[in-house]
Amino acid sequence: MSTLAPLSYVKVSSIRMQGLLLLFFSKMEHVPFIRDIQATYTRTGIFGYWGNKGGVSIRLSFYGHMLCFLNCHLAAHMKYATERVDEFEYIMDTQMFNCTKAPRIIDHRLVFWFGDLNFRIQDHGMHFVRSCINNQTYSLLWSQDQLTMMKKKEQLLQEFEEGPLDFKPTYKFDLNSDTYDSSGKKRKPAWTDRILWRSEDVSTQEPTVAEQREEDEEFPLKIKQDLYTSKMEYSISDHKPVIGIFSLELRKMYEIPLVRLRAEGDWSADIDAMVVYSPLQPFPSSSWDWIGLYMVGFTSMSDYITYTWVKDDEVAFNEELMQVYVSKEEIPVRGGECVLCYYSSALQCIIGISEPFKVSIKEIIVSLKSSAPSRKPSNIT
Incomplete structure (x- = not known):
């Protein structure tokens, strides 16, 4: 692998x-x-x-x-x-x-x-x-x-x-x-x-x-x-x-995937993220379907960083577009090039893969406080 x-x-x-x-x-x-x-x-x-x-x-x-x-x-x-x-x-x-x-x-x-x-x-x-x-x-x-x-x-x-x-x-x-x-x-x-x-x-x-x-x-x-x-x-x-x-x-019997999906907006561990997907053909959807976040170059379907259950975190945008939210706690702090994959439980396979996108590195703010006495500028005359 x-x-x-x-x-x-x-x-x-x-x-x-x-x-x-x-x-x-x-x-x-x-x-x-x-x-x-x-x-x-x-x-x-x-x-x-x-x-x-x-x-x-x-x-x-x-x-x-x-x-x-x-x-x-x-x-x-x-x-x-x-x-x-x-x-x-x-x-x-x-x-x-x-x-x-x-x-x-x-x-x-x-x-x-x-x-x-x-x-x-x-x-x-x-x-x-x-x-x-x-x-x-x-x-x-x-x-x-x-x-x-x-x-x-x-x-x-x-x-x-x-x-x-x-x-x-x-x-x-x-x-x-x-x-x-x-x-x-x-x-x-x-x-x-x-x-x-x-x-x-x-x-x-x-x-x-x-x-x-x-x-x-x-x-x-x-x-x-x-x-x-x-x-x-x-x-x-x-x-x-x-x-x-x-x-x-x-000769291919079909040339388009069952689902098209993409990462919406900016992704980082600082904010909750959103996935938008749309079914392109009818397929047996299930409450056990999930969308996984993978690093580019992943080795297998089980090599995900995190996943979210489609039905649990889904919000219907309209009849053709669905939104699924991913908690910021599940997004990698270090960031990197990633893809999203839609896994169908009924078909036991990945039925849609997003284009690669960038997950930004989490911002870390470090505050330094010194215990040394402060030095004021010298008076200039």
Whole structure:
């Protein structure tokens, strides 16, 4: 968060299940257009009760397009390729969201599936695998990659795309080194860490979803992978991290935020302040909605300086403009560049961000009183 905030990225959502963590960041300019955020998890560890294996997901609406991000940690060891597929299908079947348009992962227009999927390189011996790695002839190993092999017979896997594995297998390394496992077990290198995606193909949709197909055709979404590689310089794990960069080309279903807000007048800790906001589109307002004051460069929605409940401190200016007061006791004494964010409790997201404005430094008056005898000017003759 401290690294990404200066680059104008804000943490929008996160979910954790033991060691499995998913963080979703967005550029500030997109935040008011990311809505309907939900997160969930599925355990597939020992008897389905332990969370060391399974999947965590975050789904959302991005300019009206339904996206889902699924991070999985599947069963380990060479012989459990079928179990890994079973776990993935179980996660896909059981994760449900409170969303009419996309209640399941598979209903989203774009799904990213990634994580430590634990698929191994089968059949090839250790000497051949390491020789291919040293010679960078990775393509000779692809046919025996278990995920590639399972895709040939599993319909669900065939719906997911993946870029070419033109980088070293990312597992397993000695800690703090670029050396593959030199322990007594000498595990065979493998591409355990993967990034795949599934983009909804309008041409394959069922006739029963004609209305949805018309919407998809009117508001197209295209995806292109720009980079798929590993980062060998990181050595704190026995895995090397994998990076995927994608470009999305889409037509926005809406281009204005739900709320416009601004700081009215001068802001400082010397006087009570006022926020003026106006709804630009209908949205489910709630007594739990609040407006937060943030420093420019804030890291997440919880990184506010102060907040005020909209309904508690609201005064109607007219039917289109609302005023909300902020107590001077809540305004930072040191001042600085700030923004205001309107948070919708019903939508679980920020739906409006003000332009940056200056909060003045609080005036401090210091009175000095001397105990020394006063000196009068000398008489001049």
